Amino acid sequence: MTVNGVNGTQASAASGAMETTRTGRADQLGKMDFLNLLVTQLRYQDPLNPVDDREFLAQLAQFSALEQMTENTRWAQMSYGLSLVGNAIQYWTDAGTVEEGIVKSLFMDGGEPLLIVGNRGVRLGQVIQAAPAPSGDEDDSDSE
Incomplete structure (x- = not known):
C-alpha cells in the first residue's frame, strides 16, 4: 500500500511532532508517523463516541503488518545486495x-x-x- 501524503491533522502540535520523528524519505510514512497518528486519533476522539475496539484492533493489525513488510523489504534488499x-x-x-x-x-x-x-x-x-x-x-x- 502506498501513501502519498496525509493532510489535515487535527492539531499543529501533532503535525510538528510527526515532522521531528520522520525517518527515511519525505514521501513515505514510517513507524513513528503511524504511531503518532494513532495516538493523536486517541487523544482527540469524541468521548461520547469513542473509537470502536474492533476498529482500534484493526489499526494495530495494520501497524503490525506495516512493520513486518518494512522488515521484509530491508532483509530482501540486504540479501540482494549481498x-x-x-x-x-x-x-x-x-x-x-x-x-x-x-x-x-x-x-x-x-x-x-x-x-x-x-x-x-x-x-x-x-x-x-x-x-x-x-x-x-x-x-x-x-x-x-
Missing part, C-alpha cells in the same frame, strides 16, 4: 553516465545497502545490470 558481492555490475553515476565495476563489499548506510565498487558507493537503485565477474578481472588475494 548476492551482488563479487559480481560485475553496470550502474548509473550521479552525473548520469553509465559505469561498470566489480562489487567488492556491502555497507549498510542508514538501513539501506550500499555496494562498494572500487572507491565508490553505489545504491541498489542505481544498478542497471549484474553478471558474474570475468575470472581474469577478479582480485584473487583470498586464495593461497
Whole structure:
C-alpha cells in the first residue's frame, strides 16, 4: 500500500511532532508517523463516541503488518545486495553516465545497502545490470 501524503491533522502540535520523528524519505510514512497518528486519533476522539475496539484492533493489525513488510523489504534488499558481492555490475553515476565495476563489499548506510565498487558507493537503485565477474578481472588475494 502506498501513501502519498496525509493532510489535515487535527492539531499543529501533532503535525510538528510527526515532522521531528520522520525517518527515511519525505514521501513515505514510517513507524513513528503511524504511531503518532494513532495516538493523536486517541487523544482527540469524541468521548461520547469513542473509537470502536474492533476498529482500534484493526489499526494495530495494520501497524503490525506495516512493520513486518518494512522488515521484509530491508532483509530482501540486504540479501540482494549481498548476492551482488563479487559480481560485475553496470550502474548509473550521479552525473548520469553509465559505469561498470566489480562489487567488492556491502555497507549498510542508514538501513539501506550500499555496494562498494572500487572507491565508490553505489545504491541498489542505481544498478542497471549484474553478471558474474570475468575470472581474469577478479582480485584473487583470498586464495593461497
